[in-house]
Structures are given as C-alpha cells and as structure tokens.
Amino acid sequence: MSSLVSVVAPIYNEGPGVDRFVRRLTEVLGDAGLRYELVLVDDGSSDDSWDRIVQQAVADEHVRGIQLSRNFGKEPAVLAGLEHAAGDAVVVIDSDLQHPPGAIPAMVQRWRDGAHVVEAVKRNRTGQGIVSKLGGKVFNRAFTGLTKVDLVNATDFRLLSRPAVDALLKMPEHSSFFRGTSSWIGFRRTTIEVEIDHRTGGASRWTFKSLFRLAVNGLTSFTSAPLHLVTLVGLAFAAFSVLLGTQTLIRWLRGASVAGFPTVILLLLVMGTFVLLGLGVIGEYLARIHEEVRGRPRYLVQEKSAQSATTAVPEQ
Numbered sequence: 028m029s030s031l032v033s034v035v036a037p038i039y040n041e042g043p044g045v046d047r048f049v050r051r052l053t054e055v056l057g058d059a060g061l062r063y064e065l066v067l068v069d070d071g072s073s074d075d076s077w078d079r080i081v082q083q084a085v086a087d088e089h090v091r092g093i094q095l096s097r098n099f100g101k102e103p104a105v106l107a108g109l110e111h112a113a114g115d116a117v118v119v120i121d122s123d124l125q126h127p128p129g130a131i132p133a134m135v136q137r138w139r140d141g142a143h144v145v146e147a148v149k150r151n152r153t154g155q156g157i158v159s160k161l162g163g164k165v166f167n168r169a170f171t172g173l174t175k176v177d178l179v180n181a182t183d184f185r186l187l188s189r190p191a192v193d194a195l196l197k198m199p200e201h202s203s204f205f206r207g208t209s210s211w212i213g214f215r216r217t218t219i220e221v222e223i224d225h226r227t228g229g230a231s232r233w234t235f236k237s238l239f240r241l242a243v244n245g246l247t248s249f250t251s252a253p254l255h256l257v258t259l260v261g262l263a264f265a266a267f268s269v270l271l272g273t274q275t276l277i278r279w280l281r282g283a284s285v286a287g288f289p290t291v292i293l294l295l296l297v298m299g300t301f302v303l304l305g306l307g308v309i310g311e312y313l314a315r316i317h318e319e320v321r322g323r324p325r326y327l328v329q330e331k332s333a334q335s336a337t338t339a340v341p342e343q
C-alpha cells in the first residue's frame with residue numbers, strides 16, 4: 028500500500044477559513060494523487076470553527092478533527108496533532124493559508140528522496156511571522172547564537188518522517204517549541220523555499236504577550252546561557268567593587284575627602300537593576316522547572332470527530 032501522508036493544522040477561530048483551508052488542501056493533495064489524512068486540531072476556538080471541522084469530517088473521510096478542551100496555544104495544538112497523526116510522513120502547516128499548501132507535494136517528494144525533515148523556508152522576507160513581529164531579526168540572531176538552533180527564515184511549515192515524529196514525541200518537555208525541537212532532533216534534513224502569503228482572512232492570533240512567552244519559553248528550554256550571563260555579570264560587579272573599594276581606601280589613607288554621593292546612588296541603581304534582572308532570569312528557569320515537575324498534560328482533548336473505519340488510527 029502506498030504511504031500515508033498526514034497533514035496537521037492547528038485551528039483557532041479561523042471561522043470560514045476552515046472551509047477554505049480544507050478545500051485548498053483537498054485540491055492540492057488530491058491532484059498530487061497522495062494517500063492522505065487531514066488532522067485538524069481545534070485549539071479551543073470560541074467561534075464556529077469546530078462545527079465546520081465536524082462538518083468537513085462528516086463530508087470527507089480524509090478529514091479528522093480533534094477539539095482541545097480550551098485554548099492551549101499553537102504549540103500544544105501542533106503537538107496534539109502530531110500525537111494523533113498516523114502518517115508515514117507528517118506535514119505541519121498553519122491553517123490560515125499563509126503557508127502555501129501547494130508546496131506539500133514537493134516536500135513529500137523530498138521525503139521520498141530520503142529526507143527525514145523537510146523545512147519550508149521563506150523566500151520573501153517581508154512576511155510577518157512570529158519573529159519579525161518580535162523585533163524580529165535581533166531575536167532570531169540571538170536565539171540562533173545562544174541555542175545553535177537555526178531559526179533564521181525558518182517557519183513552522185515542515186514535513187517530518189515517522190521516525191522524526193516519534194523522536195520528537197519522545198521529548199517530554201512541557202513547554203515545547205516546535206521550531207526548536209524539530210531542529211534539535213537532527214535527522215537527515217533539507218529545505219525548500221516557499222513564498223509566505225499574507226493572511227487571507229481574520230487577524231493574527233499573536234499578542235505581544237503570547238509572543239513574549241514564546242520567546243522566553245524558546246530560550247529557557249534551549250539554553251542556560253542567560254543563567255551563565257547572570258553569573259558573569261555578578262563576577263564583573265564583584266571585580267569592579269574590589270577595584271573601587273581599593274581606590275577609595277587609598278584615597279582615604281592619603282587624607283583626601285571621599286565625595287561621591289551621586290556615585291553611590293548610581294551604583295545602587297545599577298546594582299539593583301542587575302540583581303532584579305538576575306532574579307528574574309533565575310525565576311524564569313525556576314518557573315520552567317516547576318511546570319515540568321508538576322507534569323500536567325500538555326493539552327486535553329474534549330472531543331474527536333467521528334472516524335470512519337478507513338482512517339481509524341490506533342489510540343495511544
């Protein structure tokens with residue numbers, strides 16, 4: 028039997044976009060003559076997205092829907108999709124049609140040619156993905172530098188082979204960061220260039236707060252560099268204090284009057300800032316540890332669309 032390709036898409040309040048998305052994918056995958064399934068994960072939408080998914084699932088046996096019990100965020104939604112996908116290759120794609128579904132057949136071809144991970148990278152840099160919105164390139168560069176996980180021009184639009192998916196699912200982290208983890212696993216990889224389209228409907232779901240969380244999660248789960256930085260800054264300040272102390276002592280011994288009220292205030296401020304920042308950085312890691320230790324499930328499924336026998340997948 029020919030191999031099965033799963034397409035996983037997280038959906039949050041996409042409304043009519045759901046139908047558009049399914050239509051477009053059916054077109055592309057059908058034309059390519061692939062054996063496929065569409066795994067649509069409703070990330071606790073408050074609009075009619077879930078109803079539309081169910082309708083699509085009823086109408087087309089290729090479509091399966093999973094509804095999370097509330098809005099968990101894109102990362103857990105993708106994870107839910109990966110865990111429920113049965114394919115020999117799994118493609119993760121945004122449901123807002125910003126990732127061109129037309130690229131999927133080419134990605135599948137690369138996989139057939141032996142790649143385990145096929146990443147779609149942006150050809151046009153004008154897109155306004157997560158990274159560009161976060162003050163973009165700076166974050167990207169810093170992240171890449173600190174974590175050795177290359178994010179520049181990367182997207183979440185990826186194909187993973189079954190072994191790669193299984194490897195990814197073995198990672199027990201609570202705060203997963205798909206773009207990072209799917210690079211971390213390694214495996215034979217290749218990239219294809221795609222045009223990232225502008226949003227066709229609705230608005231981007233990212234708020235500054237959620238982007239900031241993503242950035243902090245991404246960093247803390249991939250590197251301890253900020254912690255080491257805090258230590259280094261602490262050491263630098265210690266050295267500085269010793270120097271300043273020595274100088275002051277010498278001047279005092281020589282009988283010079285030791286002025287410098289402003290200096291004291293300034294130093295207090297600077298020190299205070301670094302101490303608080305340092306505590307904050309440590310706190311972030313502590314929060315991560317706390318989260319991991321609690322070990323709560325990363326998402327909860329409320330409902331699944333009725334499955335027709337042909338696409339039924341063994342449960343885990």
Ligand code: UDP
Pocket residue numbers: 036037038039040041070098099100101104120121122123125155156157230231232233
């Ligand atoms: N999404 C989700 N849960 C959320 C936010 C977004 O499942 O809490 C989905 C959304 O439906 C879309 C994808 O994640 O398919 C990317 O979201 P969006 O287009 O808002 O992000 P951007 O393209 O601006 O990075």
Ligand code: MG
Pocket residue numbers: 121123125226231
């Ligand atoms: Mg988008």
